[in-house]
Amino acid sequence: MARVWVNSASLAFVYNNFLRNSAKNHPYLKNGVRLMSTQATFKASDVEIEFCRTDQLKPKPAVKDLVFGVTFTDHMLEVEWTEADGWGKPKISPFHYFSIHPGAKVLHYATELFEGMKAYRTCNGQICMFRPDMNMKRMIRTAKRASLPTFDQDELIVLMKKLISIDQEWVPHAESSSLYIRPAIIAHEEVLKVEQPRKALLFVILSPTGPYFTSGYNPVSLLADPKYVRAWPGGCGDAKMGSNYAPTLAVQKEAMKLGHAQVLWLYGPDHRITEVGAMNIMILLDKGNGERELVTPPLDGLILPGVTRASLLELARSWREFEVNERDITMAELLEHSRNNRILEMFGCGTAAVVCPVGSISYNGQTIRIPTMEHKQPLTTRFYDAITDIQYGRTPHPWSVPIE
Amino acid sequence: MARVWVNSASLAFVYNNFLRNSAKNHPYLKNGVRLMSTQATFKASDVEIEFCRTDQLKPKPAVKDLVFGVTFTDHMLEVEWTEADGWGKPKISPFHYFSIHPGAKVLHYATELFEGMKAYRTCNGQICMFRPDMNMKRMIRTAKRASLPTFDQDELIVLMKKLISIDQEWVPHAESSSLYIRPAIIAHEEVLKVEQPRKALLFVILSPTGPYFTSGYNPVSLLADPKYVRAWPGGCGDAKMGSNYAPTLAVQKEAMKLGHAQVLWLYGPDHRITEVGAMNIMILLDKGNGERELVTPPLDGLILPGVTRASLLELARSWREFEVNERDITMAELLEHSRNNRILEMFGCGTAAVVCPVGSISYNGQTIRIPTMEHKQPLTTRFYDAITDIQYGRTPHPWSVPIE
Numbered sequence: 001m002a003r004v005w006v007n008s009a010s011l012a013f014v015y016n017n018f019l020r021n022s023a024k025n026h027p028y029l030k031n032g033v034r035l036m037s038t039q040a041t042f043k044a045s046d047v048e049i050e051f052c053r054t055d056q057l058k059p060k061p062a063v064k065d066l067v068f069g070v071t072f073t074d075h076m077l078e079v080e081w082t083e084a085d086g087w088g089k090p091k092i093s094p095f096h097y098f099s100i101h102p103g104a105k106v107l108h109y110a111t112e113l114f115e116g117m118k119a120y121r122t123c124n125g126q127i128c129m130f131r132p133d134m135n136m137k138r139m140i141r142t143a144k145r146a147s148l149p150t151f152d153q154d155e156l157i158v159l160m161k162k163l164i165s166i167d168q169e170w171v172p173h174a175e176s177s178s179l180y181i182r183p184a185i186i187a188h189e190e191v192l193k194v195e196q197p198r199k200a201l202l203f204v205i206l207s208p209t210g211p212y213f214t215s216g217y218n219p220v221s222l223l224a225d226p227k228y229v230r231a232w233p234g235g236c237g238d239a240k241m242g243s244n245y246a247p248t249l250a251v252q253k254e255a256m257k258l259g260h261a262q263v264l265w266l267y268g269p270d271h272r273i274t275e276v277g278a279m280n281i282m283i284l285l286d287k288g289n290g291e292r293e294l295v296t297p298p299l300d301g302l303i304l305p306g307v308t309r310a311s312l313l314e315l316a317r318s319w320r321e322f323e324v325n326e327r328d329i330t331m332a333e334l335l336e337h338s339r340n341n342r343i344l345e346m347f348g349c350g351t352a353a354v355v356c357p358v359g360s361i362s363y364n365g366q367t368i369r370i371p372t373m374e375h376k377q378p379l380t381t382r383f384y385d386a387i388t389d390i391q392y393g394r395t396p397h398p399w400s401v402p403i404e
Numbered sequence: 405m406a407r408v409w410v411n412s413a414s415l416a417f418v419y420n421n422f423l424r425n426s427a428k429n430h431p432y433l434k435n436g437v438r439l440m441s442t443q444a445t446f447k448a449s450d451v452e453i454e455f456c457r458t459d460q461l462k463p464k465p466a467v468k469d470l471v472f473g474v475t476f477t478d479h480m481l482e483v484e485w486t487e488a489d490g491w492g493k494p495k496i497s498p499f500h501y502f503s504i505h506p507g508a509k510v511l512h513y514a515t516e517l518f519e520g521m522k523a524y525r526t527c528n529g530q531i532c533m534f535r536p537d538m539n540m541k542r543m544i545r546t547a548k549r550a551s552l553p554t555f556d557q558d559e560l561i562v563l564m565k566k567l568i569s570i571d572q573e574w575v576p577h578a579e580s581s582s583l584y585i586r587p588a589i590i591a592h593e594e595v596l597k598v599e600q601p602r603k604a605l606l607f608v609i610l611s612p613t614g615p616y617f618t619s620g621y622n623p624v625s626l627l628a629d630p631k632y633v634r635a636w637p638g639g640c641g642d643a644k645m646g647s648n649y650a651p652t653l654a655v656q657k658e659a660m661k662l663g664h665a666q667v668l669w670l671y672g673p674d675h676r677i678t679e680v681g682a683m684n685i686m687i688l689l690d691k692g693n694g695e696r697e698l699v700t701p702p703l704d705g706l707i708l709p710g711v712t713r714a715s716l717l718e719l720a721r722s723w724r725e726f727e728v729n730e731r732d733i734t735m736a737e738l739l740e741h742s743r744n745n746r747i748l749e750m751f752g753c754g755t756a757a758v759v760c761p762v763g764s765i766s767y768n769g770q771t772i773r774i775p776t777m778e779h780k781q782p783l784t785t786r787f788y789d790a791i792t793d794i795q796y797g798r799t800p801h802p803w804s805v806p807i808e
Contacts, residue, residue: 069507070596072506095506097504097505098503098504098506099503099504100502102607103586103611106510107502107510108518108588109646109649110514110650111649112512112650145651147654147657184506186511192472192473192611193473194652194653194681194682195653196656197653203506205506207507227638228638229637229639232636233633234630234631235633235639242511243514243651244647245512245598246515246516247549247550248598249550249598249600249601250548250551253551253600
């Protein structure tokens with residue numbers, strides 16, 4: 001929606017409507033007249049660009065030294081939002097620190113959301129994003145749940161492409177590496193009352209990245225402790241809000257103290273499996289009749305609707321080689337399958353790691369061994385190859401979206 | 405714990421221990437030698453103070469214009485923490501914005517906690533804090549749950565007293581007004597990986613404040629919608645982490661759209677009452693036999709252990725006039741009491757508002773009317789008076805702690 005300067009003909013209607021709908025001294029009102037409507041979205045075509053001077057450009061680390069989320073590129077995108085005026089003009093400028101008031105809501109009440117996506121340098125020399133529409137759809141859904149402002153997702157995709165294009169030399173010239181894209185919205189109004197945000201900032205930063213897990217592609221061990229719960233019905237487990245992550249850190253610390261790499265999150269009295277670390281979880285079962293079943297928990301409100309999760313499900317269904325089910329799976333069922341040697345593979349999946357094979361689970365004092373990578377051609381590896389073939393352009397696919 | 409420079413005698417032990425416990429390139433290690441142990445707490449006696457120049461002092465708003473959490477005083481307290489070195493030296497300096505990296509964990513993963521306390525100008529001219537030890541105890545407990553650094557709570561109390569003393573002209577010369585104290589810890593390390601914080605900042609800001617609810621001391625109407633849940637067993641509902649607040653904003657918005665002031669949070673299939681807005685909840689019942697019962701939900705992990713809650717319970721128990729029970733109370737029980745006209749009063753309680761009387765609850769399409777303020781001498785008012793008598797020094801009490 002473009003910024004509309006209300007002419008006198010439509011003013012009466014707008015003003016009466018305003019009187020019905022809004023409180024006294026509402027910021028839309030200046031001297032008793034509603035001056036402008038709010039910007040429901042920003043527009044990519046309005047972008048203002050301030051390039052780094054060449055002496056401001058940062059050195060690029062060697063691909064082998066890339067660690068997830070540590071190095072950032074030369075530019076960033078920002079768009080300011082206020083309740084009164086809606087979205088301002090997008091701005092791409094040299095990467096810089098924010099100046100944030102100590103009373104800003106984001107520092108006290110976690111008024112924040114984010115997304116995680118990647119751009120890849122494909123084998124034919126293009127730079128492509130992976131299914132950006134999926135992340136944007138989720139970002140809009142999260143914004144609604146977080147009471148943060150929404151926008152036209154296509155406009156942000158165009159802006160991200162522009163930003164990546166400006167910083168394209170930061171997209172690593174190597175496979176297994178990529179450019180991690182981090183869009184986020186923070187509400188940074190300097191008022192301590194717990195209430196709806198009236199000011200927010202959408203920003204996008206870019207980080208060239210190697211593999212997420214520095215330990216490499218080795219099966220990890222998980223701690224499954226029913227005493228900690230990641231998400232619950234009526235909460236926000238299916239939205240990508242910062243508030244889902246802070247509570248996991250102490251649990252992750254405990255898992256690591258006990259020698260485990262990640263937490264397997266359980267829910268409910270029957271210890272349903274929900275997620276692993278900050279990833280979705282998938283399990284490949286031997287059905288005993290020569291058939292196999294791929295299981296992942298359903299999107300019942302507790303589960304983040306992962307883009308990698310959705311992509312693996314679509315791929316697996318298109319192969320028609322085994323059953324693919326989004327269904328509940330409990331620890332009791334998993335233990336039963338383990339006793340019968342019917343767990344073939346288990347792995348986390350997400351944007352950062354693509355897939356993360358699981359080797360064992362510690363649960364109620366027992367260890368469940370899982371032979372994920374011990375088969376001749378693990379599904380885990382096949383999924384990894386299929387997704388990365390698309391991401392790096394070896395398999396042409398509509399999921400891979402060129403930035404220009 | 406003082407900063408210890410390890411001498412060569414103890415070096416072998418420390419170094420071997422280090423090799424066993426920590427990863428390669430751990431920041432404690434400089435050139436293969438562990439240089440120093442970490443600071444387990446900061447010390448108030450180390451504080452460095454930089455005063456405002458007189459031309460930097462801000463104008464103080466009139467008491468009648470004070471709005472909760474909008475105005476901040478002239479100085480603030482900061483203490484930096486790193487995993488490698490522990491706590492640094494406390495610093496009181498002119499109030500200023502933070503410079504925060506866009507990749508800082510606090511902006512993405514809600515690595516943050518806070519406390520809320522108040523200082524009062526008493527009728528005998530002293531400035532006093534209200535039960536600071538209770539807030540500090542909770543802050544330490546929250547820090548553990550949030551995987552943020554802990555410290556010696558007495559040191560922070562001394563530092564807060566110092567800060568308040570420096571900004572003492574900001575403590576309003578009026579009752580019903582006070583100086584709100586906001587200690588907080590944020591983890592602001594600029595690494596996007598979801599992992600334990602390695603850098604954090606503790607800070608304290610002060611805000612002179614009038615009444616929390618601008619609508620005054622009128623009974624409010626609540627929306628009780630079981631479809632939204634604030635906290636869950638295995639979560640963090642009993643810790644004062646920012647992550648508990650962000651998910652409530654959209655629900656609060658919905659409540660306000662429907663004409664309600666606050667949300668009454670329910671939990672479980674039996675719709676147990678847990679909290680109201682960001683406050684604890686209390687209900688005074690007529691037992692039908694001439695006796696009364698004050699009920700508040702128990703500290704079962706879902707409930708924030710409020711300082712006002714604890715104080716009202718202690719006061720009520722000392723009065724020995726009615727039963728005081730920390731027990732579960734469901735909406736079914738409340739409806740039953742409502743049908744029998746046995747709900748006498750209901751109110752939220754917390755630091756910001758002290759008490760907040762409830763006038764009605766909208767639940768499953770019905771409205772439960774509650775005559776909280778319609779009695780001759782409401783308990784709600786008596787509690788308010790008793791607490792504020794202590795806070796403003798009219799009743800001498802050990803809960804009121806002078807700052808000097």
